[in-house]
Amino acid sequence: MSAIHARPTDGRFIAEAIFPGDDIYARLARSDFAEFLQNYVAGGGVLEFLPMKAAFAEFRPERRKLLRAQVPDSWELEDRVRMLAKLEAFLLGGGxxxxxxxxxxxxxxxxxxxxxxxxxxxxxxxxxxxxxxxxxxxxxxxxxxxxxxxxxxxxxxxxxxxxxxxxxxxxxxxxxxxxxxxxxxxxxxxx
Known part of the structure; x- marks a missing residue:
């Protein structure tokens, strides 16, 4: 199953389901993913894994753009990869x-x-x-x-x-x- 069967406005539902927990990583991941999903759906994106994956590969959260000059960038090397793996596991891996x-x-x-x-x-x-x-x-x-x-x-x-x-x-x-x-x-x- 590659399509998300949820209300299109439910970015929070999808983000909470993929990134559960109260630790700082989970909260930031939910925030970043909800931002991505809101922009993606508003731009006409379809809620299927492959198109989402392609769009997510180009996405950079606003807070990361602001911090880029101040903090070494873990978004490209770690966080995006980790988030994509969780998204794939959730949608394609049976989650x-x-x-x-x-x-x-x-x-x-x-x-x-x-x-x-x-x-x-x-x-x-x-x-x-x-x-x-x-x-x-x-x-x-x-x-x-x-x-x-x-x-x-x-x-x-x-x-x-x-x-x-x-x-x-x-x-x-x-x-x-x-x-x-x-x-x-x-x-x-x-x-």
Missing amino acids: LLGRLEVQARFLRALRTAGLTFGNDGLLVDVVVHSGDWRRAFINLVVRGRDCGIYLSGNALDREAVAEAMRSADFTLEQRQEFWGNVGGMSQTKGC
Whole structure:
């Protein structure tokens, strides 16, 4: 798969998905890539790997242009190459498909465990188009009622929910936050 199936304005989603994390490299990489993608899409670029790769080879972030005279240039030698490798891995190496499969498997497991979602379409849309989709899911559990997203369930299999969250690599903190915010359910086991 070489095409990105995302809203064209979702430069942040793509940048967060390709360059996750809170370290300085990840934040700068997201910023640089979001700048590239915004310019690329505004110029009529198609969201496919080979045309993006060719355009990215010519791209230089604005902040790098300003710093070029002051700092030795790592953009040409290291950063661009590293970012292209991550983009290729995400689009061609199964990163995007793997991510979508994990999301679908997770939501399916929650439904099988007895959870139902209010405003299911919006929940799925937000999760699929979020860079940190796990955090987006937890945020919707905590604050989603304002936009009609809520979770409910009778005869809920808490062990199955806990296993689905572990399998989808939710952190312990995220699992605890989930259990603390799902109505009437306490975190009694499985987190």
